[in-house]
Amino acid sequence: MSTPPQPSPQPSPQPDQPGQPPAVPPQPTAYPYPSPQSPGPQNFYAQPTVIGQPGQPQPGNPYAQPPQYGPLPVPPAGGGGGGGAGKAVLWAVVGAVVASAAWAAGVLVLGGRSGSADLRGYQAPANLCSSGDYSSFKDEYPQSDSSPGHNALKDKALDESYCSLGLKKTGSSYADAYLNLEVDLHKKTDPAPEFTATWKNYGDSHTGYDVESVKGIGDEAYLVSQDTTNGSTSGSRNATLAVRDGWMTYTMSYSAYLSSYDEDKNPPKLTDVDDWLKSDTKTTLGQLKN
Structure with a gap:
């Protein structure tokens, strides 16, 4: 009698080899959507993607494993095994939430609407x-400029208007001094920080200028002046009054050069010019609101 064939002995499970990391279930990826590629013909011998914990063999088909949709693996509390990948996913989610909150806060604090401009x-x-x-300069310079220069800009971020004209004393054929006016309406960005940094510190970036803070005009104003004549027959006298009121900025500048004067046509003192700039600026700002 022949001996019936004996079943082949099954290898007994081997413990983890020393120095080898323990087996870790597959970790989820940060991309939560299925592959856009269409699945091919069904292959009963293929192993489908396992999501979550490994499942049990499907009855009737010992080679196929059904997809499982159990709870996602939780990274171990310690730093061993595959916990690093799980922590990376966790921190990616936390970072996205924090970034979204920061963006929302930025919109609320800084203002993301064009209507927030304080004009x-x-x-x-x-x-x-x-x-x-x-008009304060008319007594000193009674002759009007017949062709003053001007231009304007209209844009969703900035409205701007500029004027440049020559000032003439009685009997002068050419300009004895110059006056520049400019108004800017900042519709997207608050100009306050840069305005303060520029004009309050003007004396630090430009040698020989005096800076005076002016009260009673707008939210803040600075008078910047320079006199290089020193009793000589050359040099210049310059003064600028810069004003910010909300998101509006305005400058009025005066300049005169001794080389352009006859001996009997010396320019006015800067103390007088400073007073004229303040008076005319107040009037101009009132007119620009009408």
Whole structure:
């Protein structure tokens, strides 16, 4: 009688080899969506993707493993095994939440709408030479400029109007001094920090200028002046009054050069010019709100 064939002995499970990391169930990826590729023909011998904990063999088909949708593996409390990948996924999710919250806070604090600009009712006219006031200079310079220069800009981020004109004493054929006016309406960005940094510290970045803080005009104003004549027959006298009121900025600048004067046409003192700039600026800002 022949001996019936004996079943082949099954290898007994081997313990983890020393120095080898323990087996770790597959970790989920950060991409939560299925592959866009269409599945091919069914292969009963293929192992499908396992999501979560490994499942039990499907009855009737010992080679196929059904997809499992159990709870995702939780990274171990310690730093061993595959916990690093799980922590990376966790921190990626936390980082996304924090970034979204920071973005939302930024929109609320800084303002993401064009309507948030604090323009205080100011307008930038097409011709600032005809809308601005410089009447305080008329006694010193009675002759009007027949062709002052002006331009204007209208944009979703900035409205701007500029005027440049020559000032003439009686009998002068050419300009004895110059006056520049400019108004800017900042519709997207608050100009306060840069305005303060520029004009308050003007004396630090430009040698020989005096800076005076002016009260009673707008939210803040600075008078910047320089006199290089020193009793000589050359040099210049310059003064600029810069004002910020909300998100509107305005400058009015005066400049005169001794080389352009006859002996009987010396420029006025800067103390007088400073007073004229303050008076005319107040009037101009009031007119730009109408």
